[in-house]
Amino acid sequence: MITVHLPPDLAREFGAAPAVTLEAAATCTDVLISLDRRHPGIVSWILEPDGRFREHLSVFVSGRRLAPRSQASLALARDAEIWILRAISGG
Amino acid sequence: MENDRASQLTGRDLARYQRQIVLPQLGINGQRRLMSSRVLVVGAGALGSAAAAYLAAAGVGTLGLVDGDTVELSNLHRQILHDEAHIGWSKTQSAAHRLNVINSDIRIQEHDEFLSSANALDLFANYDLIVNGSDNFPARYLVNDAAVFLKKPVVDAAILRFEGQLAVFRPGLGCYRCLFPTPPSPGTVPDCAEAGIFGAVAGVLGSMQAVEALKVLLNLEESPSSAFLIYEALASRWHRMPFHRDPDCLVCGDTPRITALIDYQQFCGLGSDRTQATPAAASDAFSVTAEEAMRMMEDPHLTILDIRDEAEFLKGHLPRARQCSMEELDAPTFSRDMPVLVVCAAGVRSAYATQYLRSRGYEAWSLAGGMRTWGGAVSAVAIQERTRR
Numbered sequence: 001m002i003t004v005h006l007p008p009d010l011a012r013e014f015g016a017a018p019a020v021t022l023e024a025a026a027t028c029t030d031v032l033i034s035l036d037r038r039h040p041g042i043v044s045w046i047l048e049p050d051g052r053f054r055e056h057l058s059v060f061v062s063g064r065r066l067a068p069r070s071q072a073s074l075a076l077a078r079d080a081e082i083w084i085l086r087a088i089s090g091g
Numbered sequence: 092m093e094n095d096r097a098s099q100l101t102g103r104d105l106a107r108y109q110r111q112i113v114l115p116q117l118g119i120n121g122q123r124r125l126m127s128s129r130v131l132v133v134g135a136g137a138l139g140s141a142a143a144a145y146l147a148a149a150g151v152g153t154l155g156l157v158d159g160d161t162v163e164l165s166n167l168h169r170q171i172l173h174d175e176a177h178i179g180w181s182k183t184q185s186a187a188h189r190l191n192v193i194n195s196d197i198r199i200q201e202h203d204e205f206l207s208s209a210n211a212l213d214l215f216a217n218y219d220l221i222v223n224g225s226d227n228f229p230a231r232y233l234v235n236d237a238a239v240f241l242k243k244p245v246v247d248a249a250i251l252r253f254e255g256q257l258a259v260f261r262p263g264l265g266c267y268r269c270l271f272p273t274p275p276s277p278g279t280v281p282d283c284a285e286a287g288i289f290g291a292v293a294g295v296l297g298s299m300q301a302v303e304a305l306k307v308l309l310n311l312e313e314s315p316s317s318a319f320l321i322y323e324a325l326a327s328r329w330h331r332m333p334f335h336r337d338p339d340c341l342v343c344g345d346t347p348r349i350t351a352l353i354d355y356q357q358f359c360g361l362g363s364d365r366t367q368a369t370p371a372a373a374s375d376a377f378s379v380t381a382e383e384a385m386r387m388m389e390d391p392h393l394t395i396l397d398i399r400d401e402a403e404f405l406k407g408h409l410p411r412a413r414q415c416s417m418e419e420l421d422a423p424t425f426s427r428d429m430p431v432l433v434v435c436a437a438g439v440r441s442a443y444a445t446q447y448l449r450s451r452g453y454e455a456w457s458l459a460g461g462m463r464t465w466g467g468a469v470s471a472v473a474i475q476e477r478t479r480r
């Protein structure tokens with residue numbers, strides 16, 4: 001199983017849990033497609049139309065930080081943990 | 092360094108700091124080092140309050156505070172350096188007053204001004220380390236860039252609702268832009284005024300900033316690698332995400348393309364168009380759309396209350412609107428016989444104020460989506476009117 005940790009406000013907006021568990025899949029894109037099936041529209045906030053992660057997001061896959069604007073098509077381990085983070089500004 | 096007191100600890104110093112001097116990682120030399128250190132806290136708000144209190148107590152020799160804001164009642168649930176007696180004081184003055192009560196042996200420098208591209212480099216140059224407790228994205232990118240240019244370490248934190256983020260950015264080991272090259276579009280991540288903040292979360296993160304700052308000053312870090320820490324208060328969990336300097340980073344990368352401070356309001360998309368904001372979900376029975384509000388405004392007897400703070404109000408408001416703090420709603424000076432339209436930035440605060448006014452017998456309405464949707468709606472109507480002619 002794969003866990004996707006979402007930014008809390010995005011999760012709330014789509015009625016999703018902050019951490020969503022999904023069936024293992026070959027690539028990160030596949031996982032996000034099944035996330036979008038469960039919460040239609042949510043992935044348009046995460047990916048650009050060309051399949052790259054949006055630039056203001058910081059994405060960690062299995063503890064490794066992806067370069068900004070990486071393609072989401074990278075291969076995943078069966079138990080991968082994906083963190084999709086956005087900055088907050090309160091102080 | 093310049094603080095000569097640090098070269099020789101007095102009996103009073105030994106008495107005051109004995110419980111940390113006995114830590115083998117600190118000792119007399121560590122205490123001396125703290126007493127000759129200079130730390131700048133950006134923002135004397137919620138994070139700055141908690142961080143500065145511990146840094147002062149630990150004996151950091153010179154503690155600078157930069158903030159141009161004044162203390163308000165709505166600050167007090169989380170900004171623990173300020174109190175009721177200091178409402179209306181500048182935040183730096185209020186904070187300095189309290190810090191001096193905690194530790195009168197250190198030097199507190201008040202910088203009663205907002206950090207800007209004009210003053211940041213001069214300010215930072217006088218300090219060894221920056222604690223970032225600013226409350227908006229333009230200031231966060233400004234703090235980052237100025238610190239990278241001057242090779243100063245930054246202990247950065249941010250809070251929202253029940254969430255906290257923290258990172259230590261050391262010269263050459265990655266910066267805020269390595270993690271977040273661009274800010275989110277305006278309005279897509281709410282601020283604490285709209286979304287709220289659980290006060291004690293600021294205490295957790297601010298205290299953690301003090302811990303990390305003291306570790307940097309004392310060279311106590313166990314691993315030199317950078318990590319981004321996330322605190323989830325509702326789940327009672329911390330997560331640690333290691334990261335590295337991004338060779339393509341615009342300010343700290345191999346071939347930096349930003350080499351001087353820029354206009355950070357503009358960079359964060361706040362200088363011009365704010366209408367792409369997502370309206371907050373203020374599903375309230377007494378909310379009206381911008382179009383309905385425009386019809387209401389044809390009534391000259393309508394009272395329009397803008398309950399944002401003065402700085403937000405002055406940036407732009409509805410015609411005939413008057414700025415009104417939440418406290419003023421307890422003793423209203425406007426008529427109960429006339430309808431009231433309540434406005435804020437995104438429609439969250441105004442929904443609360445509307446409910447409160449209704450409970451007191453007013454015919455109050457809240458502008459859904461607040462000023463963020465107002466701009467877009469008004470221009471849409473103007474275009475319709477124009478095409479109708």
Ligand SMILES: [Zn+2]
Nearest residue numbers: 266269340343
């Ligand atoms: Zn960088």
